[in-house]
Amino acid sequence: xxxxxxxxxxxxxxxxLILFISTITCQIFVLMNVTTAIGWDVGGVISNVSNPSRxxxxxxxYPNNQLYFFIMYFYNIVISSFSPELSGQWIIFQIxxxxxxxxxxxxxxxxxxxxxNKKVAYLSLYxxxxxxxxxxxxxxxxxxxxxLLLVTIVLYLYSNLKNISGLPFLLTVIxxxxxxxxxxxxxxxxxxxxxxxxxxxxxxxxxxxxxDWKNIILSxxxxxxxxxPLIIFDHFMSNQEIVKIDSKKAMPWTHFVMMGLSGNGGxxxxxxxxxxxxxxxxxxxxxxxxxxxxxxxxxxPYGYTAFLIQKHFNNTDRGDFGWGTDxxxxxxxxxxxxxxxxxxxxxYYQQGKKTSIIRFCMQVxxxxxxxxxxxxxxxxxDHFIVFCMKLTIIGAFLYLLLFxxxxxxxxxQYLPFFLIxxxxxxxxxxxxxxxxxxxxxx
Numbered sequence: 033x034x035x036x037x038x039x040x041x042x043x044x045x046x047x048x049l050i051l052f053i054s055t056i057t058c059q060i061f062v063l064m065n066v067t068t069a070i071g072w073d074v075g076g077v078i079s080n081v082s083n084p085s086r087x088x089x090x091x092x093x094y095p096n097n098q099l100y101f102f103i104m105y106f107y108n109i110v111i112s113s114f115s116p117e118l119s120g121q122w123i124i125f126q127i128x129x130x131x132x133x134x135x136x137x138x139x140x141x142x143x144x145x146x147x148x149n150k151k152v153a154y155l156s157l158y159x160x161x162x163x164x165x166x167x168x169x170x171x172x173x174x175x176x177x178x179x180l181l182l183v184t185i186v187l188y189l190y191s192n193l194k195n196i197s198g199l200p201f202l203l204t205v206i207x208x209x210x211x212x213x214x215x216x217x218x219x220x221x222x223x224x225x226x227x228x229x230x231x232x233x234x235x236x237x238x239x240x241x242x243x244d245w246k247n248i249i250l251s252x253x254x255x256x257x258x259x260x261p262l263i264i265f266d267h268f269m270s271n272q273e274i275v276k277i278d279s280k281k282a283m284p285w286t287h288f289v290m291m292g293l294s295g296n297g298g299x300x301x302x303x304x305x306x307x308x309x310x311x312x313x314x315x316x317x318x319x320x321x322x323x324x325x326x327x328x329x330x331x332x333p334y335g336y337t338a339f340l341i342q343k344h345f346n347n348t349d350r351g352d353f354g355w356g357t358d359x360x361x362x363x364x365x366x367x368x369x370x371x372x373x374x375x376x377x378x379x380y381y382q383q384g385k386k387t388s389i390i391r392f393c394m395q396v397x398x399x400x401x402x403x404x405x406x407x408x409x410x411x412x413x414d415h416f417i418v419f420c421m422k423l424t425i426i427g428a429f430l431y432l433l434l435f436x437x438x439x440x441x442x443x444x445q446y447l448p449f450f451l452i453x454x455x456x457x458x459x460x461x462x463x464x465x466x467x468x469x470x471x472x473x474x
Contacts, residue, residue, distance in 0.1 A: 038123055051156075052137070056163050059130045065373045067123045068378045071359030074174040077101050078435025080106045083119040084275050092281040094307065099173050099217040100264060105274065129173035132181045133165060136448075139184040146191035147417055155455040156448075163397040164447065168355045168390065170378050171362070176444040179222035179374055182215040183448050185295070186225070205250055211463060217265055221431050222445045228423035275415060286320035288436040293327040298342035298438020299358075307450060340433050348433045351398025354392040354439030356382030404454030405463040411453075418456065422448045440465050 040047065069075055077097060078089040081104050093100050107128060114120035137160050145153035169177070189208050196204060215222045233247070269277065287307050291300045303323075310316040331339055361383040368374040377386035406427075411418050428446045443450070 046228040048157065052161070055139070055161055056134055058131075058166060059134070059170055060127075062166065062380065063123070063126055063130065065376045065448055066362075066364075067126055068171075068362045068364040068381075069122055070172050070362065074172055075359070077104060077123050078122065078173065079120075082103045088276045088278075088282070091275055092278040092282055095277070095282050096220065097175070098211065098269065098277070099214075100241070100269075101275075106172070109129060121205075126171055129177055130170050132172065132177045136177075136184045137161065137165060138183040139181070139188045140448055140451070143184060143188035143191045143448075144455075146195075147187070148452070148456065150429065151459050152452065152455045153338040155458060156451040159397060159401060160447070163351065163394055163401070164444075166396055167352070168382070168387075169353065169444070171380065175219045176441065179440050179445040180447055181216060182211055182218065183222060183225065183445065186211055186215070188447060202253070205253050206257040209254040210255070213258040213261035217261060219445055221428075221435070221442070224427040224431060224446075225420065225449065228234065228420050228427055232425060235414075237471050238267055244457065280311070281308070282394065283307060283312070284317045284320065284437075286317055286324065289434060290320045290323050291328070291436045292343075292434060292438075293324060293331070293339075296346050296438040297339070297433075298346070298436060343427060343433060347421040347429070347437045348443065350391075350440045351395040351401075352440075353394075353444055354441045355391065356387070357439045359442070374404070388392075400458070401450055401454040404457035404461075405450065406457065406459030410455045410460040410464065411456045416455065421453050423450045425453065 069079065073094075073364045076090055077087065080090075081101070086099075087101065091101060093380075099119045104125060107203060107405075108119060108124070111124050118124050137157060141157045142152045184206060189204055189211070193201065193204060195211075210250065211453055212226050230251075233251075237244075270309065287303065291298070292305065295302045307316050307320070310319055328336060359382070362381040364377065368377060375386070379388040379390055381387065408418075408422070425446065428443070432442055
């Protein structure tokens with residue numbers, strides 16, 4: 033056993049590289065056999081990248097997906113300029129999706145190694161590979177995966193600030209702010225980590241109040257650079273002629289709070305129809321506030337507490353991230369050509385006969401991650417980054433309780449924080465367990 037562990041420790045990089053390349057090969061093989069159109073919002077966007085005039089209403093109602101649409105729109109133009117026959121084909125967007133997922137894995141490893149150590153980095157990578165890199169979500173090129181990549185980039189850049197100085201340091205801070213701004217445009221909820229970091233900085237200042245002009249200037253630089261992509265994209269939207277946006281149709285934030293108070297706390301088609309029927313934005317907001325108050329009164333204190341407990345369970349219980357909860361069954365254009373293709377389709381399609389296998393495997397890994405989170409109380413209490421990440425996870429839970437939630441897909445954007453904290457917890461537990469065995473043997 034000791035020899036095997038020693039060999040594993042010595043060859044861990046080569047073993048990990050082989051497993052990572054093998055996983056990518058499997059991703060491509062699976063995708064080539066299961067590729068097909070996906071429903072819900074992602075389907076509405078991807079199916080209209082070649083016909084942007086047909087998505088005017090959707091982007092007017094949901095402005096949060098405007099940048100996502102244009103990323104896919106221009107990506108499609110680039111690909112079709114090389115291969116016109118691939119224009120609008122799902123496979124090119126799904127390949128783009130696995131690139132996002134795989135690059136995020138590499139950056140997660142590098143950032144975690146800088147922030148903590150190689151043990152935590154390798155364990156985080158293995159948990160990520162097992163949970164996500166061969167999951168059905170490789171078929172879904174949506175904002176969750178883009179946000180996931182952006183979060184890992186921010187973590188990596190932040191982790192390297194201690195290694196640089198001068199102009200490279202200032203440029204990295206500016207790039208950090210810009211990426212956080214882009215993250216906000218893609219998925220506003222994904223920048224909770226920035227709020228957590230700000231809260232921790234404020235707490236540190238309260239404990240030891242003094243004017244740290246360096247940090248104040250750097251924070252101001254982050255805020256200014258954060259605003260840059262927002263200003264640039266707003267200017268772009270005001271001058272572009274690809275789609276026609278009617279800003280009066282936009283769903284306000286109160287719409288998502290309202291939906292978060294009904295049913296299982298998730299999407300509510302009746303609420304969407306009600307808000308679409310109200311043409312005046314001011315009246316729409318006013319109506320939403322009235323309904324929010326009414327639903328809170330109907331829940332009553334005890335009922336609302338029970339509702340939040342159940343909603344939190346819905347938000348976090350499934351390690352498959354709610355695969356099959358949204359959308360419609362996956363229907364391929366062509367029939368299966370062989371048994372392997374039939375097996376993979378049964379395994380990956382949400383209505384497949386064997387989809388419970390992949391869901392079960394993801395659930396096992398998710399339970400391991402949760403165990404690591406439980407044991408994370410053993411981590412050094414003075415570790416600033418650990419506190420920020422734990423606060424980010426708490427903030428994510430609170431956000432999903434207040435707004436539309438009801439399924440665990442919304443946790444994908446926060447995966448790096450779950451994986452890093454869980455890996456720290458698992459390693460802390462394993463270290464204490466091995467120490468107990470050594471003491472017992474002595």
